[in-house]
Amino acid sequence: MQNPYLPYPVRIEEIIVETDDKSLRTFRLRFLRPEHEKAFKYLPGQFAELSVAGKGEVPIGIASSPTEEGYLLFTINKVGLVTSHLHNMKEGDIIGIRGPLGNTYPWERMQGKDVVIIGGGFAFTTLRSSIIYMLHPENRPKFKKIIVVYGARRPGLLLYKEELWEWEKRDDMEMHITVDGTDDPDWKYNVGFVPTITEQKIKSADNAIAIVCGPPIMIKFTQPVLEKIGFPPENIILSLEMRMKCGIGMCGRCNIGHKFVCKDGPVFSLAELQQLPPEY
């Protein structure tokens, strides 16, 4: 059996600065060895440990979709030791990747249903993965409506802007981009907090599943809105973050009750979370 702690070596192919404050960058990574790329089979919702020799590892959600072959994308917020170091790295540098880790969004259950995606701030990475995955011609027929509500504090903090504008133009999905506020007179999209826009735009919970990713405050206020629209707790899907080390359920720190966020999660339904201690 492969040593589950050993990262695969990857090369940073491209670094894209995502936000105007430069605190978020997307890293495009390519495996050095094709057999590693083949072994790395993932679905949207999963994460990986990025490994920087001499600095350590960070658990980051996978922002690319398995339908995008040949590379992986990770959007990284500059926060601590490893992520700050990553922000100073250059295209061509070698890092490591360990995964895929954790569970996925409930793709089987989502088939034949409307999918409502609600994201806030930089927690849009595995949601981007999900949208790209669902829009792939092979997958699109498996889902009914795709409705996206995505907000940031201001336009400059939105991730994946080029793609957002493209998605706005499509007729096989509904996009609701919003910002908390802006002084840009040319801003064509919504202004308002994500929970408010959700309440205005999402009309029905019939045969629908909602995936919610965002800062705790956004989740806190979006949850009652979704319940009011009629989403039962088992159809509200959340993805959690936790301090992690091993990523494989052994090192003991990311538990919520008897579940490990790294191995039993990071994706949980609200119904599952209601059974667990509120310690996250």
Added chain:
Amino acid sequence: MYYKIFDKEDWINGLHKIEGYKVFVPVKENYYHIFLPIDKDITPDFSFHNTKLSPKSIIYPQSERMFEFVVDPEQPDAYVLKEVPKEFPSQAVVGIRPCDAHAFQIVKVNFDNPEYKDPWWTKRYEATTFIGLGCNRPRSTCFCSKVGGGPFNEKGLDAIMYDLGDRFLIKVITDKGGDFIGGIKGGKDPQDRDIKEAESIKEEAEKEINSNININMNLQELAEKPILAVFDAPIWDKVSFPCINCGICTYLCPTCWCFDIQDEVYKKNGDRIRNWDSCMFPIFTLHGSGHNPRAEKFRRVRQRFMHKLKYYVEKYGDGVQCSGCGRCVRYCPTNMDIREICNIMAK
């Protein structure tokens, strides 16, 4: 299953001479006993209660070099992590107490499961033979018999020693145990009366531990309470009040397995190292954002007892994550006692 009997002198001589094993034995060092590899200058001392440190480090060292790497871009394979070459020769732990052998069984489900195998823990465990030493006189802090063990319990043991005064009666339990005992010269077949003597020692020890009033633990009642009811019970401020978060309980505990992973670099060479960690420390769960789900002391204390007595039970359905060795009770600087806390949780 069969028996052999050894004069104590022959047994100790045999441990010195056995070939093909690294043999760990209890040795008195200053005020406490510790397991050390036997050699000509080391005299095993089997007249001990238990070692202060649990023998968990024999399988699971406090620091483990996982990988090595080079941080010089001029070198080939710079920044690529490589496995550190390691050997896992046959070894034996002779004189391990039944609680500590049981503890390895409790920990095994964490490091060796259908999805992932920890390579270092599993290889060392497989290479190890466990020769237990039954406890003729359990101590006041011992409660193995309450948590699925007992002073002569055989869980996780390949053979068990009965101390008959001037001789050891050895009960061989597994083939692995037989291979080891077969390598020690001077063993004889015991008489029926030797086996009877061992059985009565075992009965006495069991009677003694079960007559200790301190070991009453309402584990059944606790098992029946839902996790959230215990988690939300208004007991944790009071329970955690004396704790100073020193972490000695987790450090000495044979069933505490949590670890941290750190990179260390010296000049152009680096190692990725795994170190024991502790849920008693706030940084254990501190997020990069500054948020900490277990920032307050009572949350960390609650985590330790909930993990041992509720979460583990719920996850694996096979008893608590505690083998009753009593080290945390004995060495806690503020006299916290898991047996009392269990009963508060069960109320």
